[in-house]
Amino acid sequence: MKSMTVVGNWKMHTTPQEARILLRDILRGLTHLREIHGSGPWPRVLVAPPFTSLAACQETLRDDEFAETVWAVHLAGQDVFWEAEGAYTGAISAPMLLASGCRAVVVGHSERRRIFRETDEEAVLKARAALQAGLDVFFCVGEGEDQREAGETFAVLRRQLEPLWERLPAGAQGKLAIAYEPVWAIGTGRAARPEDAEEAAQFIREDARRHGWEGDLPVLYGGSVTPENAGSFFRLPSIHGALVGGASLKAASFLGILEAAWKAAEGSL
Ligand code: PGA
Numbered sequence: 001m002k003s004m005t006v007v008g009n010w011k012m013h014t015t016p017q018e019a020r021i022l023l024r025d026i027l028r029g030l031t032h033l034r035e036i037h038g039s040g041p042w043p044r045v046l047v048a049p050p051f052t053s054l055a056a057c058q059e060t061l062r063d064d065e066f067a068e069t070v071w072a073v074h075l076a077g078q079d080v081f082w083e084a085e086g087a088y089t090g091a092i093s094a095p096m097l098l099a100s101g102c103r104a105v106v107v108g109h110s111e112r113r114r115i116f117r118e119t120d121e122e123a124v125l126k127a128r129a130a131l132q133a134g135l136d137v138f139f140c141v142g143e144g145e146d147q148r149e150a151g152e153t154f155a156v157l158r159r160q161l162e163p164l165w166e167r168l169p170a171g172a173q174g175k176l177a178i179a180y181e182p183v184w185a186i187g188t189g190r191a192a193r194p195e196d197a198e199e200a201a202q203f204i205r206e207d208a209r210r211h212g213w214e215g216d217l218p219v220l221y222g223g224s225v226t227p228e229n230a231g232s233f234f235r236l237p238s239i240h241g242a243l244v245g246g247a248s249l250k251a252a253s254f255l256g257i258l259e260a261a262w263k264a265a266e267g268s269l
Contacts, residue, residue: 004043004234004261005177005220005241007076007138008248009106012050019053020060025251027066027073033259034069043241043261047248048076048106051092058101076104076138079112082122082129094133104136106243108160110183124163127176131168136175138220138243139164141204145184153182154203161204165211177218178204179243185223187245194232197221201238227256234264 014022026047034042049057054075061070077100081091097105107130108123127137143156161178168176180200185192192200201219208217221233222243233239241261247253263269 001041001265001267002240003041003218004265005218006043006045006254006258006261007104007106007179007220007241007243008045008047008254009078009109009222009243009245010047010049010053010248011078011111011245013249014049014053016053016056019049020056022249022251023047023049023057023060023073024063024066026254027060027063027069029251029255030069030072030258031066033255033262036259037262037266040262041265042072043258043265044074045072045258046074046076046104048078050078051100054097054100054102061101074103075101076106077102077135078106078109080105080107080126080130080135082125084129084133094130094135097130097135098133102135104138105130106138106140106179108140110140110142110181110186114183120160120163123160124167127164128167128169131172131175136177137172138177138179140179140181140222140243142181142183142185142223145182148182148184153200157200157203158207161207165208165213173213173215177220177240178208179220179222180204181222181243187224189224191224191226191229191233192221194236197233198236198238201236205238225257227253227260230257230260231263231269234260235269 077097112118141160143153218240220241225242
């Protein structure tokens with residue numbers, strides 16, 4: 001049995017009203033899954049709505065109608081700035097995320113790196129600030145297609161992770177997970193081959209150990225995860241869940257992935 005985590009990254013989707021409906025549908029589905037799987041080990045479930053929908057989600061998670069399942073779902077931010085407050089137009093800080101009901105934050109997503117030109121160093125500053133503030137961090141790494149074809153996957157992962165290991169604050173154990181997301185697999189419908197994901201996850205865990213990480217480091221896979229292929233990743237010894245984009249925007253597909261995680265957690269996959 002292994003502990004499993006599934007994070008739904010809603011990206012720039014959902015108005016507050018849409019977020020409320022989606023989250024309610026997920027909670028309703030979880031009630032049903034709970035009936036099937038009983039009180040066995042639950043996967044850890046997080047959703048990362050846009051900042052503007054956090055309040056609506058926080059309200060939904062207080063709804064008595066879902067009292068049986070709300071405790072199992074947590075909110076995450078999609079990004080965070082490293083300063084706590086100040087003249088940083090458009091930025092959101094870790095204390096603000098915490099005050100908006102978030103337990104965790106996604107840091108260094110490849111869309112942030114690629115489209116918003118975020119550097120390896122900036123991603124690490126964000127992770128560090130979030131961990132110090134008490135948030136859990138899902139730190140994203142992954143190679144581009146050209147880099148994979150050139151055999152540079154491990155070099156890229158090492159480069160993205162090196163500054164993280166160097167600057168991790170004390171107390172990060174148990175609060176940090178790495179999301180291995182090959183850039184070419186995100187939103188393309190072309191998921192990585194499970195054996196490649198396993199190899200990358202093993203590399204990441206070894207790299208962490210080489211840098212003094214003690215204990216377990218969960219690694220999630222991300223990139224075109226669907227209810228159909230989720231099990232092939234969750235079965236792998238070094239993969240502890242998934243960061244899900246597109247398939248997290250429909251309750252039915254997200255729940256299908258959660259069900260696979262549930263089976264992996266209880267050892268029945
Ligand atoms: P995808 O996105 O599931 O739509 O490929 C994954 C992600 O960006 O985290």
